[in-house]
Amino acid sequence: MVAFLNIITSFPTIVYSVLLAFVLAYWLLSLIGLLDIDILDLDLDIDGDVEFTGLTGSISGLLISCGLTGVPLTIVVSLLVIFSWIFTYFTDFFLLQLLEPNWIRSLLGLASIIASFLISVPITARLIQPLKPLFQTHDSRLGSIVGTTCIVTSSKVNEHFGRAEIKKDHDAIIIYIRSNEPNTIRKGDNVLIIDCDAEKNIYKVASID
Template sequence: MGSFLDTITCFPTAIWTVLLGVVLVYWLAAMLGLVDIDAVDLDGEVGDFADLSGKLMALGLGGVPFSIVVSLIALVGWVVSGLAGQYLLAWLPDLLRYIAGVAVLLASAAVALPVTAMALRPMRGLFVTHNAISNPALVGSACRVLTLEVTERFGRAEVATGGAGINIRVRAATPNPLTKGSQAVIIDYDAGGGIYTIAAIDDS
């Protein structure tokens, strides 16, 4: 156990360990409804993300939420770097270990990108945007909030359709009483971002 802990907390694996820790905290927050899983999506981003989006999609990393891409890259990079650190770097003297560590860091990143791209291929079908249901036709419909809160920056809700509900990205002006399980009504639709604006239903 000591050797394993030494490996994941020493350069270069420590860099991947920190990134993987951030990813784990993010997913914990997502499960609690504190963040939106696809708040940053590789498809359709503008501004500073445009170049990054194009480059990653060219590598086969598009079609899924950015959070999943980063999570898989971090996991694969951590495993590759950890194995290299355990079986290759551990036997080198300090100076050579740091020099070789730079090469391992670059190599683990180089391996993580194509491996992640291959892992994402069967997942893309799960994140296909169906324009037939994500459109202004839902404006005026009731929905149920799925996240702990809804703000101008993130939120998710479900629209009942008689079968499987439609999970949509929503925003709302703050302050508001919306929380997980709250009933709301869709009052607007942003076609550019695929985001709906909702408001709480007055039960009085």
């Protein structure tokens, strides 16, 4: 136990230990309802012709090229941190602890931080594949739903972001929604679907009030 604590609180493992602590705290707060699962969502409702611009566009492009889309970003980040922590910990345990002098350990420790993350990317991309159907934003079972209501599941809804749940044939289906600002739409509200962008599978909504 002492050796374990020494490793997770020393460089390089401590870098991911801190991130892992934030991840665990986030999921704990989510379980008790204080945070939304999509708190980090970059709203990646994009098609193959999109042009990535700005910081958000660059991050979106990177995530798409790595296959890290289709599920909430919080899940992707959590898995990346967990796997990176595991790889860094065992690298430290089996290799770095045996090296001298300290500057060599520090140099290889920095390399292990980067290598662990790079190794975690394809593993995370593969692992989230079975989860993507759970977060599908389009389903042929929907048919024409303009004029019906849905329940907002995202923390906010504006002209660029929004997610809702609609019941169809006893199934709960997630859809992307948009609404003009300003509005008072919040998570849990019932909203009216007033229009549909069939090409992008995005629905425009308005507050029932």
